[in-house]
Each structure stands twice: as C-alpha cells, then as structure tokens.
Amino acid sequence: xxxxxxxxxxxxxxxxxxxxxxxxxxxxxxxxxxxxxxxxxxxxxxxxxxxxxxxxxxxxxxxxxxxxxxxxxxxxxxxxxxxxxxxxxxxxxxxxxxxxxxxxxxxxxxxxxxxxxxxxxxxxxxxxxxxxxxxxxxxxxxxxxxxxxxxxxxxxxxxxxxxxxxxxxxxxxxxxxxxxxxxxxxxxxxxxxxxxxxxxx
Amino acid sequence: xxxxxxxxxxxxxxxxxxxxxxxxxxxxxxxxxxxxxxxxxxxxxxxxxxxxxxxxxxxxxxxxxxxxxxxxxxxxxxxxxxxxxxxxxxxxxxxxxxxxxxxxxxxxxxxxxxxxxxxxxxxxxxxxxxxxxxxxxxxxxxxxxxxxxxxxxxxxxxxxxxxxxxxxxxxxxxxxxxxxxxxxxxxxxxxxxxxxxxxxx
DNA sequence: TTTCCTAAAGGACAAATGTCCTCAAATTAA
DNA sequence: TTAATTTGAGGACATTTGTCCTTTAGGAAA
Numbered sequence: 254x255x256x257x258x259x260x261x262x263x264x265x266x267x268x269x270x271x272x273x274x275x276x277x278x279x280x281x282x283x284x285x286x287x288x289x290x291x292x293x294x295x296x297x298x299x300x301x302x303x304x305x306x307x308x309x310x311x312x313x314x315x316x317x318x319x320x321x322x323x324x325x326x327x328x329x330x331x332x333x334x335x336x337x338x339x340x341x342x343x344x345x346x347x348x349x350x351x352x353x354x355x356x357x358x359x360x361x362x363x364x365x366x367x368x369x370x371x372x373x374x375x376x377x378x379x380x381x382x383x384x385x386x387x388x389x390x391x392x393x394x395x396x397x398x399x400x401x402x403x404x405x406x407x408x409x410x411x412x413x414x415x416x417x418x419x420x421x422x423x424x425x426x427x428x429x430x431x432x433x434x435x436x437x438x439x440x441x442x443x444x445x446x447x448x449x450x451x452x453x454x
Numbered sequence: 455x456x457x458x459x460x461x462x463x464x465x466x467x468x469x470x471x472x473x474x475x476x477x478x479x480x481x482x483x484x485x486x487x488x489x490x491x492x493x494x495x496x497x498x499x500x501x502x503x504x505x506x507x508x509x510x511x512x513x514x515x516x517x518x519x520x521x522x523x524x525x526x527x528x529x530x531x532x533x534x535x536x537x538x539x540x541x542x543x544x545x546x547x548x549x550x551x552x553x554x555x556x557x558x559x560x561x562x563x564x565x566x567x568x569x570x571x572x573x574x575x576x577x578x579x580x581x582x583x584x585x586x587x588x589x590x591x592x593x594x595x596x597x598x599x600x601x602x603x604x605x606x607x608x609x610x611x612x613x614x615x616x617x618x619x620x621x622x623x624x625x626x627x628x629x630x631x632x633x634x635x636x637x638x639x640x641x642x643x644x645x646x647x648x649x650x651x652x653x654x655x
Numbered sequence: 656t657t658t659c660c661t662a663a664a665g666g667a668c669a670a671a672t673g674t675c676c677t678c679a680a681a682t683t684a685a
Numbered sequence: 686t687t688a689a690t691t692t693g694a695g696g697a698c699a700t701t702t703g704t705c706c707t708t709t710a711g712g713a714a715a
Contacts, residue, residue, distance in 0.1 A: 318600075320600075320604045321604070322604075326603065326604065328599070328603075340592070341596065344589060388545060390592075391541070391592060391595070392542055394592070394596070394599070395542065397599065398529070398595065398598065398599055398602065399519075399521075401599065401602055401603060402527065402602060402635045403521045403522070403527065405701090406701090406702085425663090426664095427662095434603045435702075435703090436702075436703055437663085437664095438664095438665085438702075438705095439702055439703075441664050441665065442664095442701095442702085444664085606671090607671090607672085626692075627692075627694095628692095636673090637672070637673055637674085638693080639672075639673065639694095640671085640672055640673075641693095642693065642694055642695065643672085643694095643695085645693090645694085
C-alpha cells in the first residue's frame with residue numbers, strides 16, 4: 254500500500270498543470286508503485302534500457318554521464334516534486350547514456366513505460382497533463398541552454414544558490430562544478446569571492 | 455499555386471519520419487502557404503506572437519536573441535529541409551523573445567498554428583509524424599547542451615565546419631562566434647590555428 | 656584520544672579567452 | 686575611379702580559468 258502522504262504530494266503536483274477529477278486521479282494512480290532508494294543507489298544506470306518514469310516524493314537525484322574524455326559530468330539535479338527519467342532511453346528503447354543516482358535517501362512513485370502509454374491512450378486528462386509537463390521540460394531545457402551560454406560561472410553559482418540551495422548543501426563540490434561547467438578549482442575561487450563580498454556588507 | 459518542387463521536397467522530408475499515403479499528404483498539404491523572404495527579412499521578430507510553423511525549402515535562417523547585457527546571441531542556424539518556429543511563443547501565445555531572420559534568400563512553406571492543431575486532431579498520421587519530429591527536436595537540444603558544455607571552442611568550430619559548412623560560408627563571424635559561445639577574437643584565433651595546421655599537412 | 660582518510664580550500668604558474676586596438680582587404684556609395 | 690564603410694585578421698595586455706600541488710579541517714576507524 255502506498256503511503257497516503259506520497260499520494261497527496263503527487264495529486265498536488267499534477268493539479269498544478271491541470272485539474273483532474275477524483276476518479277481520473279484514482280484511475281491513473283493504480284499504476285504507480287513505490288520505490289525507495291538509499292544514498293548512492295541508482296534509478297537508472299548507463300547501459301540499461303530505462304523502463305520507468307519516476308515522480309520524486311522526497312530526496313534529490315543526480316543525473317550524470319561520462320563524457321569522451323572520461324569525466325563525470327552532472328547534467329542535472331532532480332529536486333523533490335518533479336519527474337525523473339532518461340527520456341531518450343525510455344522513448345527510443347535504447348541503452349541509456351545517463352546515470353540517475355540518489356544523492357540522499359529518495360522516495361519515488363514509479364510507473365512503467367507500458368502503463369504510462371496505456372493511460373495516455375485511455376485518458377484524455379492524463380494526455381493533457383503530460384503534454385503540459387513535457388512542454389515545460391522543453392522550455393526548462395531552453396532556459397538551461399541560455400543560462401549555460403550567457404552567464405559567467407559566478408552568476409551561475411549565485412543562481413543555483415538562489416533556486417536550489419539544498420543542492421549546494423548536499424552535493425559534493427565536483428558535482429556542482431561539472432554542473433556549472435567549471436573545474437573544482439574555479440568553484441572554490443567563486444565560493445571564496447562570494448564569501449568575501451558578503452563579509453564586506 | 456505552390457511550386458511543385460517545394461511540395462516534393464516537403465513530401466520527402468515527412469517521409470523520413472513516417473510513411474504517409476498520397477491522400478494523407480494531400481489532406482495536410484492544402485493548409486500550407488508559400489512564403490519567400492529576402493536576405494535580412496524576418497520570419498518572426500522579438501515582441502511579436504509567433505503564429506506559424508515554417509518548413510525551409512531553400513535558404514538558411516538565423517535564430518537569435520538579445521541577452522541581458524545587450525549582446526546579440528545566435529542560438530541556432532536553421533538549415534534547408536527543417537522546421538522553424540519560435541516554439542515557446544507559438545505554444546504559450548506569448549511574445550517571442552527570439553528573432554528568426556533570413557541569412558540569405560529563403561523559401562518557406564508555412565502553416566498557421568490553428569491549422570496545425572486542426573490537422574493534429576483530424577489526422578493520426580500527422581499526429582504521429584509530429585510526435586517524432588518534436589522528439590527529435592528535444593533530442594537535438596540535448597545533444598546541443600552536451601556539445602556546449604563538453605567541447606572546447608576549437609572542437610565546436612570543427613564540428614560546425616563538418617556538419618554545417620554552408621553556415622561558415624555565409625554567416626558573418628560575430629554570429630558564428632556567439633553561436634559557439636566565444637568572442638570574435640577567439641574565433642579568428644581558432645581559424646588561424648586551423649589554417650596553420652592544415653598547411654603543415 | 657590518536658591516527659588515518661577524505662573533502663574542500665587555496666597557492667603558483669600555465670594556458671585560454673576577453674578587451675581594446677590597429678591594419679588590411681573587400682564591398683558599397685559617390 | 687575614388688572615397689567611405691564594413692568586415693575579418695591579428696597584436697598587446699588583462700583577466701579568467703585550468704592544472705598541479707600542498708595545506709587544512711572534519712569525520713571515521715583503531
């Protein structure tokens with residue numbers, strides 16, 4: 254039996270995008286299962302085919318890949334109250350190049366790709382919610398591209414500090430650095446500068 | 455009457471993604487109009503609401519925006535045989551922050567957002583083609599993000615030289631530079647290095 | 656407690672990139 | 686054709702970032 258609180262969190266999440274009737278929500282919810290991950294456990298590993306979409310009830314996940322040079326690059330931190338999956342692997346049924354790993358202890362609601370598609374066909378309400386969520390994913394990615402190419406390292410750090418302060422608390426410095434597109438050394442310099450400025454005020 | 459050659463080009467484009475029957479294609483095609491742009495004319499300008507999707511039969515368009523610092527940043531070059539639109543403005547019916555401008559003389563087939571949606575509802579074939587095209591757009595964006603954050607300026611330049619050599623021929627240096635995320639000065643340095651290496655061979 | 660280990664901070668120097676400028680070639684206008 | 690304008694190349698120096706290394710602090714194990 255799924256935790257009643259988790260269910261409520263998910264209900265509220267969907268409600269943001271589009272109202273669902275009690276019945277519509279229940280019809281959808283029966284397909285979800287609970288999944289708990291301990292720190293450092295994986296939601297999906299490179300080389301596997303991703304078969305699930307997860308909703309994060311609690312905790313934070315890190316998405317990363319190993320690039321041509323062998324570096325571990327963090328492409329995204331998935332916060333509470335959002336979806337996580339390896340879209341490309343899921344949709345094209347190919348091996349994932351991404352790893353999605355729990356940064357702390359994580360609680361998810363997951364649905365299989367097959368069930369996901371089943372609901373898409375049978376429920377116009379679900380179709381509508383998903384269209385909006387996927388649109389948002391796309392727009393977020395556009396935003397991320399613009400941040401990556403326009404902001405300096407220090408601006409990006411300050412943005413992260415403002416938008417996702419929990420990340421800075423729990424993620425080790427090398428993950429934050431690769432996410433911001435700089436080396437560890439540059440990130441410590443930035444932290445030094447930020448601390449210095451604050452002490453001047 | 456739309457140029458018969460343009461029609462063929464579009465038919466072949468759609469065919470890549472999914473086969474359409476002759477009738478299905480004709481049913482869709484009646485909604486398209488021809489649009490010709492001279493060099494430097496706009497498909498969409500910042501501040502307007504984008505109402506059309508365009509298929510590029512001939513020519514190249516540049517997508518750019520003005521960032522907070524007032525710089526003109528090229529976010530993408532749209533080549534022949536691809537779609538162009540300001541997705542965010544189109545879908546959310548908000549003012550576009552993007553400009554899409556003809557780099558040379560351009561020939562488009564355009565369809566209004568309303569007609570686009572009308573076909574989406576009436577034609578499962580069109581729905582299918584569009585789902586695949588939008589998925590590809592998303593995957594391309596992912597690819598672009600990974601290139602932006604992993605490759606050095608010189609690697610990005612070489613990639614562009616290989617993948618879209620026409621761009622390097624016709625776009626002025628500052629547009630290519632902002633697209634690669636560097637200044638003009640860095641791009642001329644890169645060109646110098648590339649030329650020097652080639653002469654050594 | 657003491658030792659060991661790990662993670663972050665930061666010093667020193669090198670490399671890459673940006674800023675500001677000039678010059679030369681190409682293009683446009685008179 | 687000549688003058689004016691635009692565009693790209695590239696010099697000089699400043700700034701930023703990377704690389705490699707050492708130091709420091711905090712937590713885990715003996």
